[in-house]
Amino acid sequence: MKRQLILEDGTVFVGKGFGSERELIGEVVFNTGMTGYQEILSDPSYCSQIVTLTYPLIGNYGINRDDFESIEPTINGLIVKEFCEVPSNFRSQYPIDQFLKDKDIPGLAGIDTRKLTRKIREHGILKGRICSMDVNVDEIVSELQKAEWQRDQVKQVSTKRSYPSPGRGFKVVLVDFGMKHGILRELTLRNCDVIVVPYDTTAEKILSLDPDGIMLGNGPGDPKEITEGIEMIKGVLGKIPLFGICLGHQLVALACGADTERLKFGHRGSNHPVKNLETNRVEITSQNHGYTVRMESLAGTDLSVTHIALNDGTVEGLKHIKYPAFTVQYHPEASPGPEDANYLFDYFIDLMETSKKVGTNDDKTLRH
Numbered sequence: 001m002k003r004q005l006i007l008e009d010g011t012v013f014v015g016k017g018f019g020s021e022r023e024l025i026g027e028v029v030f031n032t033g034m035t036g037y038q039e040i041l042s043d044p045s046y047c048s049q050i051v052t053l054t055y056p057l058i059g060n061y062g063i064n065r066d067d068f069e070s071i072e073p074t075i076n077g078l079i080v081k082e083f084c085e086v087p088s089n090f091r092s093q094y095p096i097d098q099f100l101k102d103k104d105i106p107g108l109a110g111i112d113t114r115k116l117t118r119k120i121r122e123h124g125i126l127k128g129r130i131c132s133m134d135v136n137v138d139e140i141v142s143e144l145q146k147a148e149w150q151r152d153q154v155k156q157v158s159t160k161r162s163y164p165s166p167g168r169g170f171k172v173v174l175v176d177f178g179m180k181h182g183i184l185r186e187l188t189l190r191n192c193d194v195i196v197v198p199y200d201t202t203a204e205k206i207l208s209l210d211p212d213g214i215m216l217g218n219g220p221g222d223p224k225e226i227t228e229g230i231e232m233i234k235g236v237l238g239k240i241p242l243f244g245i246c247l248g249h250q251l252v253a254l255a256c257g258a259d260t261e262r263l264k265f266g267h268r269g270s271n272h273p274v275k276n277l278e279t280n281r282v283e284i285t286s287q288n289h290g291y292t293v294r295m296e297s298l299a300g301t302d303l304s305v306t307h308i309a310l311n312d313g314t315v316e317g318l319k320h321i322k323y324p325a326f327t328v329q330y331h332p333e334a335s336p337g338p339e340d341a342n343y344l345f346d347y348f349i350d351l352m353e354t355s356k357k358v359g360t361n362d363d364k365t366l367r368h
């Protein structure tokens, strides 16, 4: 069935609808990964966004049982050049069209995704809506222009209650701002005894669980909205080793007095080159973020830059100069890859081990 994408600047792309027929407003973003559409669809960091995949054929290995990053996908739409109706893979359980119908997520195929991507790159992220052909385009455009940027996505996707994921190794509190389950899988692989807690858990509560380490996961939206997380980090920093990923990285920066800002069109893909300034090695990384830590705002803070993006020079990794705390803007858990940055989870384990041996000194600070 013919359907259209309407953007807030009045541009219209006509294509073929698939998935659900719901009409939802969302920020239209693009991801350049060649594979990994199931992980992208189910990554809560995309909550309420309409995701365009630039790879021209999507869905050929279907949707399987194992690759989900969350149980309920929360994207507001999926745009592809061509979707595969008959997937072929031994793991495939059903086609992407059926999955989107079941989850009530609208899809649009058959549009020029290169043109749409160029538009977003030139203009910056635009609000849009996938609609039927009989709507009044001018009305939709003015509605889009008036619409606020989405808020409160973390509240929507974070777990409502703590839950354990038992193991025999280090005890880790994983703060769920809308985490990809890949993070939990990496900790489990390393035998961690994990407790996943809601985004607004206080420092006191976390300290009362007596963890060896705290992991701050990824999540959607503007980091400045998550004041509960920023306060919590201030209360645990220096007391327990800390590892932050993506939104977790941005929150640590804010807690240490640095600033964040929205990027023009973000970094979303699985081949973003990042330079590790400590080893001078380049890592190919998986990324999905629309905000960034402002480089200039780090002056005068206790954070030093450990990684930078080679495409645009933005901050990709930080470490605390006094406390055992480090963060990355990209995704070391990756899924489906690349795995260049997987060593960071081992580094976190080492940090917990060292901190445990050294113990805490009088003012409860731990040092590398």
Ligand SMILES: NC(=O)CC[C@H](N)C(=O)O
Binding pocket: 045, 217, 218, 219, 220, 221, 222, 223, 245, 246, 247, 248, 288, 289, 290, 291, 292
């Ligand atoms: N993947 C993430 O954690 C994204 C962080 C934040 N919501 C951003 O868009 O920059």
